[in-house]
Amino acid sequence: xxxxxxxxxxxxxxxxxxxxxxxxxxxxxxxxxxxxxxxxxxxxxxxxxxxxxxxxxxxxxxxxxxxxxxxxxxxxxxxxxxxxxxxxxxxxxxxxxxxxxxxxxxxxxxxxxxxxxxxxxxxxxxxxxxxxxxxxxxxxxxxxxxxxxxxxxxxxxxxxxxxxxxxxxxxxxxxxxxxxxxxxxxxxxxxxxxxxxxxxxxxxxxxxxxxxxxxxxxxxxxxxxxxxxxxxxxxxxxxxxxxxxxxxxxxxxxxxxxxxxxxxxxxxxxxxxxxxxxxxxxxxxxxxxxxxxxxxxxxxxx
Numbered sequence: 001x002x003x004x005x006x007x008x009x010x011x012x013x014x015x016x017x018x019x020x021x022x023x024x025x026x027x028x029x030x031x032x033x034x035x036x037x038x039x040x041x042x043x044x045x046x047x048x049x050x051x052x053x054x055x056x057x058x059x060x061x062x063x064x065x066x067x068x069x070x071x072x073x074x075x076x077x078x079x080x081x082x083x084x085x086x087x088x089x090x091x092x093x094x095x096x097x098x099x100x101x102x103x104x105x106x107x108x109x110x111x112x113x114x115x116x117x118x119x120x121x122x123x124x125x126x127x128x129x130x131x132x133x134x135x136x137x138x139x140x141x142x143x144x145x146x147x148x149x150x151x152x153x154x155x156x157x158x159x160x161x162x163x164x165x166x167x168x169x170x171x172x173x174x175x176x177x178x179x180x181x182x183x184x185x186x187x188x189x190x191x192x193x194x195x196x197x198x199x200x201x202x203x204x205x206x207x208x209x210x211x212x213x214x215x216x217x218x219x220x221x222x223x224x225x226x227x228x229x230x231x232x233x234x235x236x237x238x239x240x241x242x243x244x245x246x247x248x249x250x251x252x253x254x255x256x257x258x259x260x261x262x263x264x265x266x267x268x269x270x271x272x273x274x275x276x277x278x279x280x281x282x283x284x285x286x287x288x289x290x291x292x293x294x295x296x297x298x299x300x301x302x
Contacts, residue, residue, distance in 0.1 A: 001036040001079060004111035005302040008104040009142065009293035010089040011096035012165070012257050013134040015204070016216035016248040017196035022146050022155070023096070025138035025293040026163070030087040030100050032063065033302050034112045040078035042068075047086040049097075062101035066125065070109025079112075090286065092171035094250035094257075096135035102126045103139045103297055111299045122297075123152065135251060142296030144204060157292060158207035162265040164244070166272035167255035168230050169284020177252035180224040193220050209245050212259055216246030229254045231279025235272050242271035265289045 010028040014020070030050070044064060046054055053061050063085055071079055091097045106122045119140060126136035127150055137152035138145040144157040185193075200215025202208065226232040226249060235256055239247040243264035250257040260268045266289070273287035 001076065001081070002112055002114050003033075003035055003302045004108055005031070005033045005300045006104050006108040006111065007031045007298045007300065008100045008107070008139050009296065010100060010290075011135045011138040012094065012163070012250045012290075013096065014218070014221065014249065014251065015200060015257070015259075016218045016222070016246065017193060017200045017220070018134070018146070018215075019193075019218065019220045020132045020134050021148065021197075022144070022200070023134040023138040024144045024157070024163070025142045025296060026095065026165075026290040027293045028089050028095060028290060030063075030085070030089055030097075030104055032083065032085045032104055032108050034067075034108055035082045035084070035302070036079070036112070037081035039080040041080055043082045045082060045084045047084070048088055049091055050085050050087045052091055062098055062129065063105040066102045066105025066129070067109045067112075070106045070125075071113055074109075074113045074115065076113055090167060090255070092173060092254070093167040094172070094253050094255035095165065096139055096251060098174070099126060099130055099135035100139050102129045103136050107140075107297050107299060117297075117299055123150070138296070140297045142294045143292060146201070155201060156205040158205060160207040160262070161204070162260050162262040163290050163292070164239070164258040164260060164265055164269045164272065164287065165250060165255055165290050166235060166239075166258070166269065166276060166287035167285070168276050168280040169282075170230060170254055170280070172225075172228055172252060172254035174252040177225050177228060180228060181221055182224070185220065189219060193218070212245040216248050216259065218248060222249050225249050225253050229256070230281075231276050232256065234279045235275040238271040238275035239268050242268045244268045247272070
């Protein structure tokens, strides 16, 4: 067994019309270090946002599960030592915390076993765990990523766009957010959704404000998920009034993502935070600018 260290970025997915197929890595990170030791007992130390998992069943810790299963697949069972997990990524707020855990735990397990990092295997494991790769692919590869039938590829991203994340003090379980979606949509609505995806991809490349408005005007998931977020509609309106091109649900929520001119990012964050406090209560509200991460998952010497 080898000492190993991993850093994995957060991600936002969908970005409006890119439902389950477009994601962006962001500069909030989970880091984890494995220190091998004698015996067969693994001590888990959680810091930062993942401290909430101390009070939840062990099966809810996707990082530890992925780490252990990756080692077991390589013949290393009942590994002894210490696993230290530290995260600044909010849990169940729409920044890909579960995908980050699967990607990070798998990558760290490979490194701890002395193996090279196998991106294809990590993505395959993440797709089995998550059902889709719009969070896992950018967390692993960095940047703006699209996924088509399990195959991720990079998309160009304009440097003239800023991103603001805001969330209330309550979680929104992905299972609940997915259950809110209809099983089918009319063919005409699906056709209009495709045109919005085209506008979104071009808008993210060029920074075109009119195309951004079109690309962020989703009808496949946002209308069904936004009502599940306390104060969601009010926060969307506040972000737009403060200068954002648009505001959409980040992943499955409960967080919201605004795309804005860089000069308006601070105003947009303040307006969205104030709206969440007014509509949903002040406890646990967060709002901050996030920047694209270009590196993705990084394995480093501990």
